[in-house]
Amino acid sequence: MDIAELQAYGYFFLTAFLVFVLYGYIYHLYSSERKGKRDYEKYGNIALNDEVTDKPVEEISKKDDETLKKEA
Amino acid sequence: MENRPLEYDYTVAKLFMFTTIVLGIVGMLVGVILAFQLAFPEVNLLLGEGLAEYTNFSRLRPLHTDAVIFGFTVSGIFATWYYIGQRVLKVSMAESPLLMALGKLQFTLYVVTVAAVVVSLLAGVTTSKEYAEFEWPIDIAIVVVWVLWGINIFGLIGIRREKSLYISVWYYIATFLGVAMLYLFNNMAVPTYFASGGIGDWYHSVSMYAGTNDALVQWWYGHNAVAFGFTVPIVAMIYYFLPKESGQAVYSYKLSLLSFWGLMFVYLWAGGHHLLFSTVPDWMQTMGSVFSVVLILPSWGSAINMLLTMKGEWQQVASSPLIKFMILASTFYMFSTLEGPIQAIKSVNAIAHFTDWIVGHVHDGVLGWVVFMIMASLFHMAPRVFKREIYSKSMMNTQFWIQTLGVILYFTSMWIAGITQGMMWRAHDEFGNLAYSFIDTVTVLHPYYTIRAIGGLLYLIGFFMFAYNIYKTMTVGRRVEENELQTASPMGA
Numbered sequence: 001m002d003i004a005e006l007q008a009y010g011y012f013f014l015t016a017f018l019v020f021v022l023y024g025y026i027y028h029l030y031s032s033e034r035k036g037k038r039d040y041e042k043y044g045n046i047a048l049n050d051e052v053t054d055k056p057v058e059e060i061s062k063k064d065d066e067t068l069k070k071e072a
Numbered sequence: 073m074e075n076r077p078l079e080y081d082y083t084v085a086k087l088f089m090f091t092t093i094v095l096g097i098v099g100m101l102v103g104v105i106l107a108f109q110l111a112f113p114e115v116n117l118l119l120g121e122g123l124a125e126y127t128n129f130s131r132l133r134p135l136h137t138d139a140v141i142f143g144f145t146v147s148g149i150f151a152t153w154y155y156i157g158q159r160v161l162k163v164s165m166a167e168s169p170l171l172m173a174l175g176k177l178q179f180t181l182y183v184v185t186v187a188a189v190v191v192s193l194l195a196g197v198t199t200s201k202e203y204a205e206f207e208w209p210i211d212i213a214i215v216v217v218w219v220l221w222g223i224n225i226f227g228l229i230g231i232r233r234e235k236s237l238y239i240s241v242w243y244y245i246a247t248f249l250g251v252a253m254l255y256l257f258n259n260m261a262v263p264t265y266f267a268s269g270g271i272g273d274w275y276h277s278v279s280m281y282a283g284t285n286d287a288l289v290q291w292w293y294g295h296n297a298v299a300f301g302f303t304v305p306i307v308a309m310i311y312y313f314l315p316k317e318s319g320q321a322v323y324s325y326k327l328s329l330l331s332f333w334g335l336m337f338v339y340l341w342a343g344g345h346h347l348l349f350s351t352v353p354d355w356m357q358t359m360g361s362v363f364s365v366v367l368i369l370p371s372w373g374s375a376i377n378m379l380l381t382m383k384g385e386w387q388q389v390a391s392s393p394l395i396k397f398m399i400l401a402s403t404f405y406m407f408s409t410l411e412g413p414i415q416a417i418k419s420v421n422a423i424a425h426f427t428d429w430i431v432g433h434v435h436d437g438v439l440g441w442v443v444f445m446i447m448a449s450l451f452h453m454a455p456r457v458f459k460r461e462i463y464s465k466s467m468m469n470t471q472f473w474i475q476t477l478g479v480i481l482y483f484t485s486m487w488i489a490g491i492t493q494g495m496m497w498r499a500h501d502e503f504g505n506l507a508y509s510f511i512d513t514v515t516v517l518h519p520y521y522t523i524r525a526i527g528g529l530l531y532l533i534g535f536f537m538f539a540y541n542i543y544k545t546m547t548v549g550r551r552v553e554e555n556e557l558q559t560a561s562p563m564g565a
């Protein structure tokens with residue numbers, strides 16, 4: 001086997017691996033939403049409510065998160 | 073300390089809006105001159121015999137491509153980043169004097185670099201690599217500009233209030249990383265003066281790669297310059313501006329994430345389609361073709377997501393010229409990402425390669441998608457950064473139709489020209505003698521070249537209307553209050 005052939009095989013398997021990862025990602029997105037771990041669609045609002053004074057869709061610091069939860 | 077409410081600071085965005093418009097005019101004006109030169113060779117002597125060196129096609133062509141890519145498009149990317157970045161991260165540039173200073177430094181250095189590029193290209197100083205013509209001193213300056221931009225992206229992200237990065241930010245980060253990697257690798261060069269101990273001019277260099285390797289690296293770069301210059305950052309823009317302008321959140325955020333990774337994953341492997349039937353290994357060519365066809369999926373993923381974002385809101389397309397621009401842009405995006413894969417099929421490429429069909433493909437992509445989307449972005453930004461209403465809605469509508477007609481004339485004429493050319497070059501008699509000589513094709517193509525030049529001129533006229541409209545917005549547009557800027561942009565008659 002020469003180097004070109006090795007490269008071709010390497011390329012093929014890398015591709016197959018990446019395809020696998022990509023499908024895994026699709027599965028991850030939908031399953032974590034179904035299990036209620038994360039609501040991806042709410043992030044769409046980041047573009048709509050984007051004044052500097054608007055409340056972030058997700059607060060940056062942990063502490064804020066907790067106070068939010070308490071308020072809710 | 074005064075207690076003014078915190079506001080976004082668009083100083084740097086405004087500066088880059090300015091270069092977007094100026095360099096757009098320069099680049100497209102040169103494009104129109106080129107188009108007329110191809111139809112009427114006398115135009116090469118535009119300014120007389122004495123100045124022919126500076127006005128001929130070969131001197132001006134790289135000026136066109138580099139002005140529209142590195143001037144217009146890259147300025148548009150910077151301008152929209154300095155606008156969108158703050159907003160979706162909910163942090164103002166005013167909060168960080170350091171980032172502000174670096175942003176201004178980036179702009180200053182950018183302008184100096186552009187000046188150096190224009191002078192050197194007109195002087196005929198080039199490395200002769202398409203889209204990578206700049207000599208090494210300019211390359212170094214470009215790297216610095218890029219790094220400053222990167223510091224700004226990650227700096228803003230570092231001080232953000234919004235925890236999640238909006239999808240557009242992902243695309244900007246990908247633009248930054250992608251271009252950095254491609255640009256560095258493809259432009260690796262040996263400065264001949266220093267390597268040889270003083271032979272030739274100090275600014276000359278030769279590529280570190282040779283032969284087929286050079287071709288491979290060059291088109292890995294060239295193709296991904298399309299990916300990370302003409303696709304990824306423009307998608308970043310539409311993911312922000314279309315939802316914001318229409319007041320509709322993106323149709324499916326999950327689909328946007330998925331198309332993002334799909335695009336990243338597939339694009340990098342498709343460059344082989346520029347080298348079909350060349351000396352690169354066969355399997356590489358085949359994979360280039362295959363990946364090009366697969367590339368339809370993530371491309372259409374984004375485009376369809378945009379069209380679905382307008383679901384139930386199609387009346388906005390009729391009533392708002394700004395939405396029209398964006399919907400036409402995403403339609404042309406779908407169109408050129410269908411056309412590209414077709415051209416990447418080996419048997420089709422055998423006809424299309426080296427012909428005007430490729431030039432047609434390039435320009436339905438850039439004129440219909442890239443420029444339309446950047447103009448739409450600036451139209452949306454103008455009322456917000458200048459706190460004034462867009463000067464004229466009717467002028468926007470007229471511009472839209474003039475430019476749409478221009479694009480259509482451009483790509484249809486190039487299709488016919490390209491396929492005619494491809495067929496004529498291949499035609500032969502029963503003994504294998506070529507049926508036509510080169511000049512036969514030139515004669516046949518003349519009308520189409522003329523149509524292309526007229527289409528390009530119409531497009532340029534539209535761009536002048538855009539520039540004028542923004543200028544008027546900035547200077548005499550009616551002043552607006554913050555509450556008028558929530559979704560649809562305010563426009564004067």
Ligand code: HEM
Binds near residue numbers: 104108133140438532
């Ligand atoms: C008024 C509009 C424009 C006109 C009339 C125009 C015209 C031209 C012409 C005549 C060429 C040379 C074609 C050849 O060598 O046969 C060209 C090449 C090119 N133009 Fe434009 N152009 C315009 C706008 C743009 C814009 C806005 C962009 C990008 C944002 C762009 C990107 C390019 C590229 C990448 C090439 C090289 C194509 C290749 O090598 O296949 N053009 N243009």
Ligand code: HEM
Binds near residue numbers: 405413425434437438
């Ligand atoms: C799925 C997406 C796409 C695919 C598979 C694709 C495929 C191709 C192919 C096969 C060529 C011709 C190579 C040759 O024979 O010389 C080409 C050239 C080109 N395409 Fe695309 N294309 C795509 C999208 C786009 C888009 C959206 C743009 C711009 C906005 C674009 C800009 C260009 C440019 C500038 C060239 C000319 C490069 C040169 O020869 O100088 N492409 N593309």
